[in-house]
Amino acid sequence: MSNETKAAISSDQITRYQTLFNDRKDAKVVERAVTHQGILATSADFASDTDMTPVFSIDLDTGKVSNQKQSGRCWMFAALNTMRHHLADLFKLSDFELSQNYTYFWDKFEKANYFYQNVLNTADQPLDSRKVAFLMTTPQQDGGQWDMLCAIIEKYGIVPKSVMPETYSSSKSSELNGTLNKKLRKDAVTLRDLAAKNASSDDIAAARDKMLGEVYRLLCYTLGEPAQKFDFEYRDDNKNYHIDRGLTPKSFYDKYVGWNLDDYVSVINAPTNDKPYNKTYTIEMLGNVLGGRAVKHLNVTMDDFKQLAIAQLKDGQSVWFGCDVGQSSDRQKGIMDTNAYNKNELLDMDLSMTKAERLDYAESLMTHAMVITGVDLVDGKPTKWKVENSWGEKVGTKGYFVMSDSWMEEYCYQVVVNKKYLSLELRKAQEETPTVLAPWDPMGALA
Template sequence: MTLGNPHTPQAADRGLTPARIEMYEKEFASRPANRLMQNAVTQTPVDDIALDRRIVTAADHSVSHHLDDWKVTDQKRSGRCWMFAGLNLLRVGAARELGVKDFEFSQNYVLWWDKFERANYFLESMIETSGADVDDRTVAHLLGDPISDGGQWNMFVALVAKHGLVPKTAMPETESSSATGPMNRALKSLLRRGARDLRRLAADGAEAQREHKAEVLAAVHRVLSIHLGTPPQKFLWQWRDKDQEFHREGWLTPAEFAAAYVRIPLDEYVCLVHDPRESSPAGRTFTVEHLGNIVEAPPVVYLNVEMDLLKRLTMDAVVGGEPVWFGCDVGRMMRADIGLWDARLYDYEAVYDAPFAMDKAERLLHHETQMTHAMLFTGVDVVDGAPRRWRVENSWGGEKADSGFWTMNDSWFGEHVFEVAVRRSALPPELAEALAGPPIVLPAWDPMGALAR
């Protein structure tokens, strides 16, 4: 094979020649600021160097509308933020109904059913795509992460609707619910092997494939029960309220418990997103291929809206006394020890003397961003009718920030928040009508199908 003449201008432009490398080295050494930054960053974390102290010192964590008076939860070493955020939203009304200060639904119970349903959903996707090559882009995407911890708002609602809820005392945390890595490793191996077998059985028909799927699911059930325990079909519910009065409600099923203590109409909530790409018109609904966890549940559907409306609806809900579930790209411009997000928190351009700026649409198109985490808005600071900063209940424990409650400056919301769940009745009439339209179908690998972890 001929690689071409290495002395031609074209080859010189394509390769890293010694002359070009020497030029870069001389350019770096010629600037005192580069040497200064080298000395600093080789001894100190770059985020400490790039941190804009003006933003930190100007940060005021107080807000005009503040809902939370409870303790935060802790997802520990798991990717369950989306279900923690959902359960944190629901526990507010449950705690009031029970007359207790703090209350938690069992996150382990929801995890168990999500994993089992997700395994079935994946195997059905493998049956559906068994006629495609294994290196087909959709098949490869599905095989890349067959049973993630992550999820979406609609997936949380589907789990509650089908399987109900239980209090944390009825199915407490285990080692594996708090650190899901080893369990997920076993599940992924089982499911990829199952995918291999289902694809081999494609010529024998769907009946043969589903017979084998049942065998794979039996093994998945064993793994989940070994790691997480067995989800209760009934449990004895009794408790003592904040006034120390004892209550016993008797034996309840998870469905009965959810019906009694979920105090908001989950089926009235819709998921709004901000996707500013030219290919994603505002006012239209979207769905993503093979995104979901329960086969028979309604598909995951988003309504794309402008950022100003997303902020206003979120602000109105919080001012009205209701926390708001949301998804974002959490690691951007974040300072964990003080619990702060700001769009200009770090000045990396000054450190590296290089441009980094891309707008939100460009970051989505070029794989620079996607939703990575879900949390709960529990406060907002409103000035002249507009939000200035937000108070956020995270699920990373209470050691950082304000006992686990973080502060988000409004500049960060616009850049890095992707979706919120709000009541359908809060939408303008034209957008409420748009929910009935057929959704635009995005491919399985589209960044708007990312799962919050």
């Protein structure tokens, strides 16, 4: 008898499982509750609501939250939010927003070119190779990383939302993504065919140029054509009128934000055996701007991770961060807490895993980016964190969430901080050449 035959579920097993279930005194009580309300509502621990009151010892005033709507641009919203907080303070513009559609346009355009390059780089591999299959599964998507947003800004600048507002496709991106990915896969057929026929580099470049022209046209149709020059007209919080004429996206960034983006670095907490602490990592085939800023992460202990975020908050600057938002969180209440639900007690089974196990076994990875705007310190230790989301004002406390410190430890993977907060040891580590991780490594997940 084969091992598979031995492992097949027998009728005796089913009878035994039925008996075990029906012998439980609470079985029918739990069954009635869960079948009517579901696992989450039945396992909700309402003590978490009390613990997660939205009061913080350090609380930055960052104004109204934005709304990414039906798109996957959280990483972009979060990054631009950290910049608009700075801009709003300097120029007294409390409800001001930067254009997420502008950076979205150029990200899509650059991702198409990045995809074409990866297609050509793997053209000698069979279609069923893991790398080619990985590329074709999702040629491009809305998600991204902090360094990818920096690459866009360094090349194209930014503009106010009034200069390039939202469109149907930027706020509801599924149609655009479906169409663009169809085109990119079709173009991959052409590029791989040219490579297989040993076409000249000039012929490949000409085909690629035509493809990029079509991508640009598609993006203009759906997102609108980006402005090259514009006037910035506004009234500040004191009702004073201002107009700044003849700006370009890059001159606007330099004048109104002015950050040296090289000063801001990605710090991660990935406690897996393959990623020693105080080392840097990058991810193969992950990026958007060819020749632009590459994705680079410095892996640190969770204690360093938290202290870096706290140091930046104490200086009055918010913190971009990436996490697995769907884990143990209540979207409507705006609570992210490891005690929000007690599934183990409800189901009488142990579902616990370590953070490293969740990463290694595909139970968790970064899925969402937001902004930390406050923290509650008790005896110098964080107990909970204030989070600015980008899901509008109808969730949480006018769009703001509360994250318990234990939740941060388990489900936060990335913060972006000014490198001036790094210790000398960490700064030296951050400057090292990164280890290249596989394209499907969880630290390559796009928020």
